[in-house]
Amino acid sequence: MQTKRMTYPGRFLPYALLAPQVIVTLIFFIWPAGQALYQSLLREDAFGLKTTFVGFENFVRLFRDGSYLNSLSVTAVFAVGTTLLSMTMALLLASTVNRMIRSRSTYTTLLVWPYAIAPALAGVLWWFIFNPSIGIVPYMLEMVGYRWNHRNSGSDAMLLVIFAAAWKQISYNFLFFLAGLQSIPQSLIEAASIDGASPTKRFWTIIFPLLTPTTFFLLVVNVVYAMFDTFAIIHSTTAGGPAQATNILVYKVYADGFVGLNLGSSAAQSVILMVIVVALTMIQFRFIERRVNY
Amino acid sequence: MASITLEGLKKTYSGDVHAVKGIDLQIEDGEFVVLVGPSGCGKSTLLRMVAGLETITEGTLKIGDRVVNKLEPAERDIAMVFQNYALYPHMTVYNNLAYGLKNRGFKKEDIEKRVRIAAKMLEIEDFLERKPRKLSGGQRQRVAMGRALVREPAAFLFDEPLSNLDAKLRVQMRVEIKQLQRRLKTTSLYVTHDQLEAMTLGDRLVVLNAGQIEQVGTPMEIYSHPASMFVAGFIGSPAMNMLPVDYLKAQGTNGLLDNLPDGTDVVGIRPDDMHLAPPTALHLTVDSTLALFEAAGAESHLYVTLADSDQPTVIRVSGQPPVAEGETLRFFVTRDALHPFNSVTGKRTGD
Incomplete structure (x- = not known):
């Protein structure tokens, strides 16, 4: 791709224009990340009176700690569940809306609304819906003989946070899937229908393969979302419980650091998260161009 | 192979936009008929109605002896060549040709045989393993034709298939389409806005204007005896002086x-x-x-x-x-x- 080169009259102007972004990045990203890296090598008492350099011991301890390993698997279940649920629902909605002609923009607008809701509110909303004493869903589940209680059932709690997190992300996925669907020429679908493919077959052999770039992009974005942007949802619904059943990595960083005041361990956990997010970003950049299969 | 019969075919869009205003036309078995007219005259809509991609508001459409008004495109036993070729970009040329056969449950050896024959006929054997984006415009055009003819359908429908090619290639492909149709003797309905293409390709021309037939006849009948001032001005270049x-x-x-x-x-x-x-x-x-x-x-x-x-x-x-x-x-x-x-x-x- 050809890029247009801009030239500026002075040397000062380009740096001045870059400065705000650089300053924000330095203060809010690079500095805290450096702090976390540094702190992950220290052990500090709860009152911050004494600090000892312990090398990689914080990391070693983490991987021997059952509750951390539990948190890793909880995160994996949560991320996979949220990603699958929100992407499936979004694709379903997008292909339905894509078939509409006049009402398309109305539906699009309505379906995008949940994205504007703060994560904490989304959490509370679903907490109300699933509330064991006043919620509508447990009331209905009871009629079919299931006693929903996310306060003492780990799997119920996990389902609740997955619902809340996925629901919020559907809007985002929906927009990308809809755009992806609309960029598939109508004549391809028509050619396939003349070629004798049923609507289901058309979807799996033509539409879905052509959506691969979008799907792959969303896959990475959703995993990152589920792992890092869902703190507020967990915090407002289950607070990691019951019995650590929904204690995902990012929530554990907070709980161990700011509630448990084990700052060294918390810093080490955030360094691990940092490594994960860097890895995911690299996967995205490396494969996003190549995975386009046409 | 079959004849195509259009009886009082109408297309009305929501409200009262009359795109096609009652077309009666009999296309004989093996005939090459060209629908020609200015843009917006309803010729593409008419073709898409025959293909089953647009619903028929009124009238009867028969392919052979079957009334196909309500049938899905796949059930009409037709093949269509699109203006932008509509090749499946994620499939190789081979799979593009084989897709329609696979969907119809042909045996693997059968598919292989048919694809090879079609590829040989169109001289695209060397590209069978390539993806469409690695092909030139003319080669894509051939693949699109190949996809239509592997199935040996009752009729070919062409929707301005040459309009994306440069002038030289267009003349070459025009000749090839004509020769191919002569050899296969498959009933063909071809849409174009190019009067020269229409004159040279068709056994018969149907000149359309504003959703209605202005004149039907052999190219020379229409050229030497235009039935209306519209036809006189549309067929022949430079246009007839009035x-x-x-x-x-x-x-x-x-x-x-x-x-x-x-x-x-x-x-x-x-x-x-x-x-x-x-x-x-x-x-x-x-x-x-x-x-x-x-x-x-x-x-x-x-x-x-x-x-x-x-x-x-x-x-x-x-x-x-x-x-x-x-x-x-x-x-x-x-x-x-x-x-x-x-x-x-x-x-x-x-x-």
């Missing part, structure tokens, strides 16, 4: 215009029927000034301004006559070159 009878009479006509059919107030004259040298037959004479001289190699187009008139007129002569812009030209027209029309109805008034 001169008012009153104007010609005022120029002195030797009584040549006295026995025109009743109602004639305009006569059409093809640019190549306007001669710079007086013919031996009885003729009329018009004076003009040469406004623009256009040399096109084997022939020349003379854009002239008629004396006492602002009617734009074109003369086509072979070679390059020794004339200069601004010069006064006298041209001559014989009686049998006149196409009589009535300007109110737009119809031809006699033969």
